[in-house]
Amino acid sequence: MSERFDVVVAGAGTAGAYAAYLLAKAGFRVALLESKSGDQIGVKTCGDGLGLHHVERMSKNLTPNPKVFQNKIEGVELFSPDERTRLVVRGEGYVLDRFAWGKWLVEEAVRAGASLFEGYTATGPIVENGAVVGVKAVDRKTGSAKEFLAKVVADATGSAAVVRTKLAGWLISEPLHPEDVSHAYREIVYVEEPVENPQYIKIYLDQTVSPGGYWWIFPRSATMLNVGLGIWGILKQNPRTSYEKAILPRFKVRGKYHIGGGFIPTRRPLKSLVGNGIVALGDAAAAVNPIHGGGIGQALLTAELSSRVIAKAFERGDFSESALWEYNVLYMREWGYRQAQLDVLRLMLQTLDNDDLNFGLSRRILTEDEIYHLAAKGTNLSLLDKFRVMMQFLGRPALLKKLSTSIQYAKEIGDLYLAYPESREGLERWYAEVVKKYNEFREKIGLGPLPTA
Template sequence: MDTDYDVIVAGGGLTGTIVAQAVSHYSNRNLSILSIDRNPENLPGRKSNPGWTCGDACSKEAVDFMTERIKVPWTSPEIEHDVKGVMAFSPDKETAIPFDGDGYMLNRQKLPEIQNARTKKMGVDFDFEINLTSLIYDGLQVIGVQGINNKTKQPYKKTAKVVVDATGVTSMLRNQLENSTKVEKKIDRRDLESTGRHIMYFDKGEEDLTEFDPDYCIIHLDQDIAPGGYGWVFPKADNKVNIGLGVEKSILDQRNQRLGKKDNVASLMEEYLQRNKAIKNAKLSQDPGDIHNNTGVFQVSVRRQNDCMVSGGYMLVGDSAWMPKPIDAGGIGPALIAGTIIGKNVVDAIQANDVTEKGLWQYNLDYIEEYGYKTAGLELFRRLVQTLTNEQISYGMKHFLGNLDVESISKGEHPDFSGLTKLGMIIRGAMNKTVASGLKYTSEQNQWLVEHYRNYPKEPEGFNEWNKSLHKTLDESFAKIATYSKN
């Protein structure tokens, strides 16, 4: 069948541009590629009206993964500031865990401008101001996208052999997908965090490296100020910061009830900013690279990636596939990895002349092998931490984390707590014994889950059985974790 393009990348955000570049790279520019986004050309990659709402932090390792493979370097001004890693502080601030290693603070408004210029040079076409509403099907195959041209108000239709959905967490294309029972369409509310942040200049207050550190992205675990999530203070310069927090709605409701308050994300952000003694007289940045992007609230998912990320002619990537890491909502790293990998999968499938579900299946396996094997275990870990009190988190971080655990956390792996609660180990307080047995439990479940993901079916035929067994374990684990909050 003749199509307008070989590949359509729906959504020209952070992930979409990497996908377009990767397809172009792996096909030696031999495939025709169209990137479609609802933003005007002068505001590319904007998530929603308030801007490119993000903490802006990503690891050097993930950027290198992409650059080494598809030969696209990220430099200044899209990289605004270098950091030595992320430092997560316990609620009592007595324990800090470093993770992710060297990294970058990005300018999310500049990044897509620069990325789009690079992508155009690679021969990719762009359509802006197109609001995509649905996919076009031919039997079991997706063969294109449709929507409305916001400028002309005319209907818009384009066809392709493969449509890659990079339209972000709210993807309408995924929500209404008609050609798969394997791809999950809707997300559980409890797997979404409501998050907000400001980008600000400030005067230096008290010297306190637990509140602002020009060399480290700081995370504050604190169930009072960021219930079910965390607060962050990420440096953009010695006197510039990306400061924000994320909450899980039902845990925020419980916290409000517990404290007799009526807070929401905006009021918590205000309190979080005001209580930071290292940051004084903070003002929203008016830099040209932040002007449309200095404050905003948006959602981010914190679960494993979609159980199946392909159907006939259709693939999911980035936030639309729920790729952000379940424990810290970092979505840029997985987007860099998946955006790179998918380029090769798309090219292989088109060259093999098989863009059916089966022909695209290898993408599921390649992503799991590189990154996705660990996310279900981290989802359990996140659910457990969300049930804990500030005292339990502080105690657990102080007493249960050995060097090896810190090392696994720094690599984004679930730590192995299977030795916890062994005979002779002194754990003070019943509440802390609950933490220990919870951590031991999620470790054990994690081992099973990693193994299960290593056995992800090689062909679509094996999926239903694999998925049934995944959900049986997850349902049991979620129920068990819920019992820890009652102890």
């Protein structure tokens, strides 16, 4: 059985539901496929933190229902491994009621005219004459197969990226290496003792509890907490084991609301987010902030940018890779270059030990404002200058050299991503430059060459 649409969106998480909303609102016939059904729609294992700037940007198209916001956040408390240093970084945002958020977004997509196929699992792309022309899916209730045909397919199936990764040999099928993911686990718990400063999310750096990542407390209220951790994928450690051993005993838990884990792509941008008849969004496009693993905002951003380019493709009647390439360019200029900058810093941070982190945080090598700027927006040159000066009087030249080298390469690699080619023709030459620069940097901080997945 088959059915035809203008656009098929596989996956009704934040990216897919928002893209379906925007495209349906623009008048396209949209099928929104979601594996989950009934009460499960909207359920997502997540830290649920979202910066205010993402909400403000979204509100230009769709104003969030206030019920999706569980707690208003004023900033971040960042703790050193020995917990002797606490930096308070400003930055407004929310802890979402993630279930309400996910459900609300899907409802808005449907209200705008998208057809929701709940309980349908996309199993792979349909390819004809070198172009994606639809998605194969299975109805989980009946087990029957169905083909969803369209001019453009959006892969929004999250980090599994089940559509794009099945296009073997295509540029867009680039797989994720274990070095480029974080394994995360979190619980939403009710606790006996109220957490201090519930208007602040708390991030704990500790390379023994959460190596290559961090552990967190994101308060939904003073006594209802989203607590979890992420561990660098290459270490192949189970985050739940670490959670139960080192984090859970810190709380008097009187109940659990939801538990779960998942993996998060924490890397530089994919080489390309498009192919003939296909775009990738959100986690399926590895669009996450590599430093802190936040990807809800980028799921919204990729939905917005890709739907703009898809609408143009319909105007021209051209759905080829070159017609959709503009999405790559918009993405790299808007966020991809900052993602690459942050990826460089992420790699450097993953090589530091607790001693380095205690030292760096206690000396306030970066101020609270600079940390906010780095984590949210990427680097700038004034930071570089500061590092040069500081190197002259701080007692750890090797650490400071590593930091200043990383800032310098973050800038250079970010600039390369800003110069992302306008068409596929320039891509291989451009990417060779990226690999060269990354490998130079990696050698300087003691990592081997960029792994091939």
